[in-house]
Amino acid sequence: MDVGYAEGFEYYAQNAGAQIAANDAAERIALAEEEIAALAEAIEALGTNKSVDFLSGDIAEYLLAHTFNVDAILSESENRGTVPRVTTFASPDIVLNTGEEFQVKSYADGAKSAKAQSVTYQEAANNPSTKAAAAHAIAQGDVDQSSPIYEGMGRVIPKGQTEDAELFLDRKAAKESVTRKANAQRYSETKSKLSEVVEDKKGIKSKSFSREESKQIARDAKEGKLNLEDYGISVDQMIKAKHILASSLKAGMSAAMIAAVLKAGPLLVSCIEELVATGEIDLDRFQDSGTDLATKSGSAFVTGSISSAIVEAMRSGLLGESVKDFNPSIVASATVVAVNAIRNGVRVAKGEMGNREFADAVVRDTFISAVALAGGAVGQATLPMVPMIGYLLGSFVGSAVGGITYNAGQSLLMSFAVDRGITFFGIVDQDYELPESTLKSLGIEVFEYERFMPDSASIDMFSPDALPFDTTSANNYQVSFPKRGVIEFGKVGYIS
Structure with missing residues (x-):
């Protein structure tokens, strides 16, 4: 599966439930x-x-x-x-x-x-x-x-x-x-x-x-x-805290179920194909996928609950008249981006994710969200008789296009950074440290300073050898240019 498409599908699986929850809340208030x-x-x-x-x-x-x-x-x-x-x-x-x-x-x-x-x-x-x-x-x-x-x-x-x-x-x-x-x-x-x-x-x-x-x-x-x-x-x-709490919890459960169904679909298809082709199923992969499924469902529960509560409070006028008519789809998308950012922020704090990866994840979610919203608007305009179905179909296409487009754009950006050596205002880190293989080819001894131990002094006896004369040959010299490429996330350096 294309990486960009997979990222778009991941976003949609989490976003779909939040969109339904937010729009249901808006409809309920109406x-x-x-x-x-x-x-x-x-x-x-x-x-x-x-x-x-x-x-x-x-x-x-x-x-x-x-x-x-x-x-x-x-x-x-x-x-x-x-x-x-x-x-x-x-x-x-x-x-x-x-x-x-x-x-x-x-x-x-x-x-x-x-x-x-x-x-x-x-x-x-x-x-x-x-x-x-x-x-x-x-x-x-x-x-x-x-x-x-x-x-x-x-x-x-x-x-x-x-x-x-x-x-x-x-x-x-x-x-x-x-x-x-x-x-x-x-x-x-x-x-x-x-x-x-x-x-x-x-x-x-x-x-x-x-x-x-x-x-x-x-x-x-x-x-x-x-x-x-x-x-x-x-x-x-007339709206009370019990109304918002009950409806948000119900919306969260629905969002979690939607995410589970969307995530389980490709997994079940893959398992069926594997069973037909080999006659057996890789239970370890199935277990790993099940763990990921539970994680995504939990995340969808959070975004669905929060989206429903925010939209219900906004549309009812509890948060003021200025935000009463705010688009619930935008609220849902912003909630998904925010929740993902918080979760990734925790990973950064724990050392599981770097700062550049965190920034890229936020930008990626925001970009896919914008394209998904545009796709949802087109889908809703195309199928006005069934607005929510039209919106979800358009949002799915938009999420996939957004994921693929962002991934392609990121590859293009890194390729340009490799060729031109630019940093795009700090987005890309240009590392000019020579790789170990290049240093060794130049005759430079490479050692790990943490393990360096000096040799003990010893006096060698001097005995002159006969002076040798070597003939010079042009074939003994080789000229090579070190190549640059992506050596880690958001970082360009010498690879050989």
Whole structure:
């Protein structure tokens, strides 16, 4: 496999998960903002003809349902709440797609709200507005007259009324248990279902609103000056640390799985080819590749988690309005480059990597990242109907092209440095120390100073020899020029 392509693929394997995590975070925040916009539209659609008291009751239902949905979106839950606006007898005010139902009552105090939530079929049959429907239900024989008409539903009351409501229900239950035990059960059942929020079984819940808040929102809506942010209904006010932490961890796991799949693909293909060709598999190579796979997956988990957290904080407005619309793909790429730089920095500190290698790794990641971003933009433009798939395909091609291009450019740079002797402002180190073989050919004795030991002095006896005469021949002389080349990373010197 081409070295440049391999480097590009390595980058893509780590970057793909981070890109998906960052864009998912951006989409999640966009959906939450759309839900808040839908709440504003629903309140506006209620009109201004009703009195503040009646309008605030209707508004409370939408406030609870839509803020529940915002929390569900930020928590990556598929559960959603709707306001059916059905006026039939004992119908729910809010329904979740899980099948859970809620009744909303907003009266002047907790006792009155609790009383309305605990109405029985018998009491409803005595009320002129519900008499016919309640009497029909009793006549059918499907209900107990002493049972509450909202039995099984969640009972939502305004914020701040719970204490008074529970006190009222406890007193009524205690009183009725002495004379009418069957009738006392409705108060206990109502208390067990009482809440100030709409909440599902997985902990997704709405905001709570006081009666006065709902009425003030109604006044603002009637006057055409409603701003939901004034009541804590905005993404930056509703998003919590638990949302970012949970989604970032989930994004990190997804990124790690993506990296594992991308890295394992070529390995599995290679093993299958080896098995077909030789009938066996090199388990040692498989084990080494598995270790590398775990390392890359761990790195992808980190970049995916960080990318998701940063984009979610940016898009929600927690980091300020100036970065709210920042491109999530750029954030993901910058995160990958930064994490790689930190990891390589640790290797430099441990002596496992040189400074020049570190600088080259940062430049390489940055270059491949830029080309991958360009490729992703082209891919997204080519396949606009499936933006994420188009972006990932374009990013893959861009990563491969970036790796190959950078590797070719680096080879060209080193070749130019060898031929011209330039350093490119310190990027390349020009070493002019002659190699040992050249020094020996010149008759220079080479020794290692760490091992040099002087010989002991000795006196030799002098005896003159006959003077020899050698004839000179031109063939005894050889002329050679030392060659220069790359002797180590980023370093040019004599090789022979």
